[in-house]
Amino acid sequence: MKITVAGETKEVKEGITIAELIELEKVETPEYVTVSVNESFADKNTYATQALKEGDTVEFLYCMGGGAR
Amino acid sequence: MRITITRSDYDKMLAHALKERPNEACGLIAGIDHEDGVREIRHVYLLTNTDASNEHFTLDPQEQLSAVKDMRANGWKPLGNWHSHPESPSRPSEEDKRLAYDSKASYLILSLMEEDNPVLHAFHVEQGVSSTEELEVIDNG
Numbered sequence: 777m778k779i780t781v782a783g784e785t786k787e788v789k790e791g792i793t794i795a796e797l798i799e800l801e802k803v804e805t806p807e808y809v810t811v812s813v814n815e816s817f818a819d820k821n822t823y824a825t826q827a828l829k830e831g832d833t834v835e836f837l838y839c840m841g842g843g844a845r
Numbered sequence: 846m847r848i849t850i851t852r853s854d855y856d857k858m859l860a861h862a863l864k865e866r867p868n869e870a871c872g873l874i875a876g877i878d879h880e881d882g883v884r885e886i887r888h889v890y891l892l893t894n895t896d897a898s899n900e901h902f903t904l905d906p907q908e909q910l911s912a913v914k915d916m917r918a919n920g921w922k923p924l925g926n927w928h929s930h931p932e933s934p935s936r937p938s939e940e941d942k943r944l945a946y947d948s949k950a951s952y953l954i955l956s957l958m959e960e961d962n963p964v965l966h967a968f969h970v971e972q973g974v975s976s977t978e979e980l981e982v983i984d985n986g
Contacts, residue, residue: 783917808946810906817906835910838947840926841896841903843940844869844933 777830794823794834803836810837847979848951848967850874850886855982859963861891862929862955869894871902871928873912874953875921884951884978887921894928901940902928925950931957935966937975945970951978 777790781801788797794813798806811818812835818826828834862870871894876887890912893905904926916923925947930938935956937945945952948971956964967978 804948805946812906812910815910835913837906837909837913839903839906840871840873840909840944841901842928842944842952843901843938844899844930 779828779831780833782835788828791827794818794826794828797828797834798823798836801836805838808839810839811835812837846882846884846951846969847981848884848886849981849983850889850965852982852984854886854889855965857891858889858927858953858955858965862931862957862963865894865929866931866957867899868897869899869902869929869931870955871904871926873904873909873926874924874951875912875916875919876924878922878924884924886924888916888919889927890915899931923950925952927953927955929955929957933958935964937968937970942970942973942975945975948972953980 778785778787794811803809813828814833872892873890874886876885878884892908894902895905896903913923933956935954937952937954952968952970954966965980967980968975969978
């Protein structure tokens with residue numbers, strides 16, 4: 777099936793989970809990445825079970841923050 | 846790595862940081878990485894600091910997503926982020942270094958510690974170690 781990952785159309789296996797896609801895309805420091813699917817942020821606890829569907833749009837975003845001390 | 850930012854983008858960043866005081870202000874930078882090693886900032890995004898704090902910042906994820914889509918639509922690359930230090934120097938704090946997950950990003954810090962002398966520096970952070978990157982504010986042509 778085809779999905780869009782970070783703006784690029786990709787062919788992936790049917791029912792691929794978010795966790796599998798993170799591994800496939802070799803996302804660096806995945807523990808700090810937030811994933812959005814069709815502009816909704818996915819719950820980290822469901823990455824291993826949430827299957828993607830044909831036509832889904834996925835973005836990987838680094839949680840960005842810091843502090844003055 | 847040499848980074849360039851236009852005077853108007855610098856002014857926009859500074860105005861936002863002053864407006865957000867006493868809290869830290871933050872946002873994203875986007876542009877082009879040229880083959881000669883120059884990192885050209887083409888756009889500065891002003892995002893909400895969801896921590897609303899003078900000591901911490903977290904970029905609003907929804908705004909971050911919108912910014913990334915805008916970058917893509919304009920042919921820009923995400924280059925890193927920026928934030929202000931309202932009361933401390935322009936250098937990465939321990940927390941800044943700990944939360945700098947992307948070794949390809951540039952991290953800009955704007956210090957407002959001296960009322961009449963804002964200071965902007967850029968940093969590379971890798972495995973918790975920071976180094977200064979050359980940053981030049983260029984006048985708009």
